[in-house]
Amino acid sequence: MSMDAKPTVLVAEKLGQAGLDLLKDFANVDCSYNLSPEELCTKISLCDALIVRSATKVSREVFESSGGRLKVVGRAGVGIDNVDLGAATEHGCLVVNAPTANTVAAAEHGIALLTAMARNVAQADASIKAGLYSVQLLYVCRLNFGKWLRNKYVGVSLVGKTLAVMGFGKVGTEVARRAKGLADRAHAIGVDLVSFDEAISTADFLSLHMPLTPATSKILNDENFSKMKKGVRIVNVARGGVIDEDALVRALDAGIVAQAALDVFTVEPPPQDNKLVQHENVTVTPHLGASTMEAQEGVAIEIAEAVVGALRGELASTAVNAPMVPAEVLTELKPYVTLGEKLGRLAVQLVAGGSGVKSVKVTYTSARAPDDLDTRLLRAMVTKGLIEPISSVFVNLVNADFTAKQRGIRITEERVILDGSPEKPLQSIQVQIANVESRFASAISESGKVSVEGKVKDGLPHLTKVGAFEVDVSLEGNIILCRQVDQPGMIGTVGSILGEENVNVSFMSVGRTAPRKQAIMAIGVDEQPSKSVLKRIGEIPAVEEFVFLDL
Numbered sequence: 001m002s003m004d005a006k007p008t009v010l011v012a013e014k015l016g017q018a019g020l021d022l023l024k025d026f027a028n029v030d031c032s033y034n035l036s037p038e039e040l041c042t043k044i045s046l047c048d049a050l051i052v053r054s055a056t057k058v059s060r061e062v063f064e065s066s067g068g069r070l071k072v073v074g075r076a077g078v079g080i081d082n083v084d085l086g087a088a089t090e091h092g093c094l095v096v097n098a099p100t101a102n103t104v105a106a107a108e109h110g111i112a113l114l115t116a117m118a119r120n121v122a123q124a125d126a127s128i129k130a131g132l133y134s135v136q137l138l139y140v141c142r143l144n145f146g147k148w149l150r151n152k153y154v155g156v157s158l159v160g161k162t163l164a165v166m167g168f169g170k171v172g173t174e175v176a177r178r179a180k181g182l183a184d185r186a187h188a189i190g191v192d193l194v195s196f197d198e199a200i201s202t203a204d205f206l207s208l209h210m211p212l213t214p215a216t217s218k219i220l221n222d223e224n225f226s227k228m229k230k231g232v233r234i235v236n237v238a239r240g241g242v243i244d245e246d247a248l249v250r251a252l253d254a255g256i257v258a259q260a261a262l263d264v265f266t267v268e269p270p271p272q273d274n275k276l277v278q279h280e281n282v283t284v285t286p287h288l289g290a291s292t293m294e295a296q297e298g299v300a301i302e303i304a305e306a307v308v309g310a311l312r313g314e315l316a317s318t319a320v321n322a323p324m325v326p327a328e329v330l331t332e333l334k335p336y337v338t339l340g341e342k343l344g345r346l347a348v349q350l351v352a353g354g355s356g357v358k359s360v361k362v363t364y365t366s367a368r369a370p371d372d373l374d375t376r377l378l379r380a381m382v383t384k385g386l387i388e389p390i391s392s393v394f395v396n397l398v399n400a401d402f403t404a405k406q407r408g409i410r411i412t413e414e415r416v417i418l419d420g421s422p423e424k425p426l427q428s429i430q431v432q433i434a435n436v437e438s439r440f441a442s443a444i445s446e447s448g449k450v451s452v453e454g455k456v457k458d459g460l461p462h463l464t465k466v467g468a469f470e471v472d473v474s475l476e477g478n479i480i481l482c483r484q485v486d487q488p489g490m491i492g493t494v495g496s497i498l499g500e501e502n503v504n505v506s507f508m509s510v511g512r513t514a515p516r517k518q519a520i521m522a523i524g525v526d527e528q529p530s531k532s533v534l535k536r537i538g539e540i541p542a543v544e545e546f547v548f549l550d551l
């Protein structure tokens with residue numbers, strides 16, 4: 001981050017002014033458009049956030065070049081096919097989009113293309129203009145009637161036709177709503193949910209609105225064109241890649257597809273000699289679906305708010321590579337999130353060597369029904385606590401599951417449903433690590449696992465159980481755990497050794513199996529005691545084992 005501690009946001013494509021103003025209130029904003037892939041990779045190591053539209057490829061190299069600084073990529077629009085989500089997740093980088101602000105604009109453009117295509121508006125306009133142009137050049141008669149082609153551009157009517165809306169999400173729904181008014185037939189609104197094969201074989205018009213994914217890539221191909229009604233007309237305001245463009249040229253030439261209206265292309269901008277662009281039965285626009293004044297202001301505000309929120313550490317409601325947790329749930333879970341992370345940190349530090357951790361079980365006790373308790377955030381934070389003390393990896397909500405998997409750590413979850421009031425989301429969290437040896441033998445529970453358990457008390461995380469021993473220590477600062485013979489004077493002895501070195505004790509708690517037998521003393525300390533102090537504690541005759549844990 002820069003010297004003035006403001007984050008830096010790189011805006012790599014044109015963004016509405018209202019969004020830029022919002023960003024500038026919070027961050028240093030670098031608007032650099034038309035960067036080459038190499039320039040983007042060079043700049044990115046100085047940026048905390050990147051905002052793009054559809055033209056910038058946010059590739060794996062971009063994340064690798066960021067050196068861990070890039071925290072969020074904001075896609076000022078819907079489609080995220082230009083962002084390598086896998087690489088973003090691996091690098092712990094949140095990706096957010098602006099999913100709602102351009103819906104109507106895209107739907108309106110789809111309808112514009114549908115009606116313009118059906119009535120040859122673009123071709124007829126180009127033809128007349130070409131005719132007038134030759135008049136001016138040649139200084140001949142006033143009109144060139146050769147270009148006034150009223151018979152050539154006879155169109156087709158939409159009334160009574162079937163429109164198949166493929167991809168019935170936000171844009172698809174809005175297209176169907178508008179098309180209903182045009183076609184005025186129940187089955188033209190796309191509410192008959194039919195199979196893909198039925199849709200393509202019965203439609204007079206196809207309007208594409210699905211995202212580009214491995215499943216939709218080239219979904220309209222030779223095989224599927226051959227199943228279509230002869231004379232079908234196709235509108236694409238989704239992504240060029242959902243159509244096999246060579247196959248579409250063949251289908252147009254064969255008369256299977258009468259016309260196509262395309263806003264998007266596999267390669268943008270398409271090369272000059274692209275056969276679709278040149279085809280007389282194809283109408284094209286340069287990816288204008290989201291390009292209205294209103295949509296661009298809306299998208300800019302939507303993405304700026306999401307990026308600023310993410311940089312502030314808030315969970316974005318439009319995240320596309322992290323679990324979505326609504327704001328009110330997040331507020332409620334906050335102390336449990338801290339508890340989960342601290343229990344993870346404690347548990348892994350109790351393992352001898354730390355690195356053998358492969359099998360972890362997290363048990364939640366709660367009076368809430370399972371579907372009323374979203375544990376993904378808790379699991380991610382336990383994972384963060386488990387992994388960060390034993391590696392240099394930065395773990396967050398985005399990459400927690402990936403990082404655990406990559407390190408071969410299997411994390412299972414169990415919920416124990418309690419009777420009682422579901423007012424609190426959780427009663428307790430227990431973290432158990434199987435098949436490991438402990439640096440502190442008393443942390444091994446009866447089941448042979450390193451086990452720690454905690455609760456939230458008065459809004460603060462507390463350690464309440466270590467192995468089979470019940471304790472109660474607030475999880476702030478650091479902790480010393482001692483197992484000793486239960487006898488009078490132990491608290492005073494340990495307390496005075498710490499006091500001599502000015503180590504402040506914040507909390508002490510003793511849990512024992514039975515009076516005068518074994519006990520565990522959990523001591524919360526604000527400072528880290530020196531090695532010699534820890535040695536002196538270990539030399540107290542009644543102390544059988546002890547461990548210092550860094551929280």
Ligand SMILES: NC(=O)c1ccc[n+]([C@@H]2O[C@H](COP(=O)([O-])OP(=O)(O)OC[C@H]3O[C@@H](n4cnc5c(N)ncnc54)[C@H](O)[C@@H]3O)[C@@H](O)[C@H]2O)c1
Nearest residue numbers: 078079106167168169170171172209210211237238289290
């Ligand atoms: N031309 C433009 O400027 C422009 C503007 C906005 C959106 N878009 C494109 O349109 C797409 C849709 O936008 P949206 O806001 O409606 O998104 P959305 O997520 O609301 O809708 C997408 C729909 O497609 C469906 N879908 C996914 N895979 C499918 C498949 N294999 N077959 C059929 N349906 C499938 C989903 O279930 C969902 O209902 C975006 O991903 C983007 O690529 C383009």
Ligand SMILES: O=C(O)[C@H](O)COP(=O)(O)O
Nearest residue numbers: 053054076077078079290
């Ligand atoms: O997916 C989208 O939102 C649209 O394709 C808009 O893309 P654009 O931001 O490049 O106009």
